[in-house]
Amino acid sequence: MKAVQIHTYGDASVLHYGEAEKPSLNPDDILIRVVASSVNPVDWKIRRGYLQDMLPYQMPLTLGWDVSGIVEEVGANVTRFQVGDAVFSRPDIKRNGTYAEYVAVRESEAAYKPRTASHVASASLPLAGITAWEVIVNASQTQPGQRVLIHAASGGVGTLAVQLAKWRGAHVIATTSEKNRKLVESLGADEVIDYTTQNFQDVVKNVDVVFDTLGGDVQEASWSVLKPGGILVSIVAPPSEDTAKAHGVRSAFVFIEPNADILRRMADLVDNGLLRPVIFAEFALKDIVKAHELSESGRSVGKIVIHVGQP
Numbered sequence: 001m002k003a004v005q006i007h008t009y010g011d012a013s014v015l016h017y018g019e020a021e022k023p024s025l026n027p028d029d030i031l032i033r034v035v036a037s038s039v040n041p042v043d044w045k046i047r048r049g050y051l052q053d054m055l056p057y058q059m060p061l062t063l064g065w066d067v068s069g070i071v072e073e074v075g076a077n078v079t080r081f082q083v084g085d086a087v088f089s090r091p092d093i094k095r096n097g098t099y100a101e102y103v104a105v106r107e108s109e110a111a112y113k114p115r116t117a118s119h120v121a122s123a124s125l126p127l128a129g130i131t132a133w134e135v136i137v138n139a140s141q142t143q144p145g146q147r148v149l150i151h152a153a154s155g156g157v158g159t160l161a162v163q164l165a166k167w168r169g170a171h172v173i174a175t176t177s178e179k180n181r182k183l184v185e186s187l188g189a190d191e192v193i194d195y196t197t198q199n200f201q202d203v204v205k206n207v208d209v210v211f212d213t214l215g216g217d218v219q220e221a222s223w224s225v226l227k228p229g230g231i232l233v234s235i236v237a238p239p240s241e242d243t244a245k246a247h248g249v250r251s252a253f254v255f256i257e258p259n260a261d262i263l264r265r266m267a268d269l270v271d272n273g274l275l276r277p278v279i280f281a282e283f284a285l286k287d288i289v290k291a292h293e294l295s296e297s298g299r300s301v302g303k304i305v306i307h308v309g310q311p
């Protein structure tokens with residue numbers, strides 16, 4: 001089968017489009033014929049070797065951990081899916097990924113894709129959507145009327161987080177640059193702060209939840225905008241518990257795992273018109289280098305999707 005693999009860590013030039021072994025199935029696996037995949041920053045972080053200590057991979061490694069496609073084969077223990085089902089998944093990041101014509105994933109990691117969304121739109125959802133859900137619904141338990149500050153609201157995670165926070169009834173304050181203001185407002189943000197001209201900490205106060213997608217100085221400056229008892233949730237760098245205590249607030253760090261239950265609930269929201277995938281760019285699998293360069297630029301809006309096979 002065709003796949004994009006890396007044989008060594010490095011810059012985008014190590015991405016190799018060529019032939020790879022079709023995955024073999026474990027009894028709990030389904031084999032998905034991949035229609036679309038998507039790019040997440042973790043793909044190029046892994047490619048660069050940044051996560052080597054946490055995720056010691058064998059080479060060659062197929063990158064990509066989002067998929068929408070068709071079930072091609074089922075393992076002996078599989079009960080929920082049949083050949084021909086249209087599914088989407090954020091599979092186990094420790095296994096070979098989805099920049100490939102076929103991927104083996106545990107049935108427990110997959111769900112029926114949204115009926116009303118294409119495979120391309122569906123492939124944009126799992127990793128970023130599970131992340132946004134884990135932060136907005138689970139870690140922060142955002143409640144109606146609460147004030148939620150979402151950093152990088154125009155990103156892959158942010159565009160879904162804004163919508164989920166609105167769906168939970170929150171007042172959403174979003175940071176992005178001016179060029180993305182209209183998009184972020186169209187997703188439901190009540191206030192948009194252009195981070196290139198304003199320091200958010202000068203204009204935002206009394207926030208119940210900060211969603212930190214950036215870490216560093218942005219995380220540091222975020223403590224001061226929380227109200228007592230509020231929570232800062234980061235997906236980039238574990239916040240200091242001591243600093244949280246000193247500010248009288250709480251903190252959490254989220255690193256996601258596969259979660260089919262969240263996928264099912266997101267598919268329902270999409271099919272009910274309550275969650276809209278945002279696609280910024282689409283590339284063929286053989287053009288993966290361009291897709292990675294765009295993601296690494298830090299300027300993409302919503303998601304970058306990869307076309308792999310026919311629907």
Ligand SMILES: NC(=O)c1ccc[n+]([C@@H]2O[C@H](COP(=O)([O-])OP(=O)(O)OC[C@H]3O[C@@H](n4cnc5c(N)ncnc54)[C@H](OP(=O)(O)O)[C@@H]3O)[C@@H](O)[C@H]2O)c1
Binds near residue numbers: 158180213299300301
């Ligand atoms: N822990 C986990 O499980 C987990 C899961 C998913 C993602 N992540 C991490 O979360 C981060 C975000 O992921 P993503 O997919 O959303 O990234 P992304 O799509 O690449 O984010 C790009 C967006 O960030 C905005 N941005 C950049 N700097 C900003 C700033 N200082 N203030 C406000 N907006 C800014 C950009 O807007 P402008 O062009 O306007 O600057 C752009 O639209 C990544 O580091 C990723 O690895 C972690």
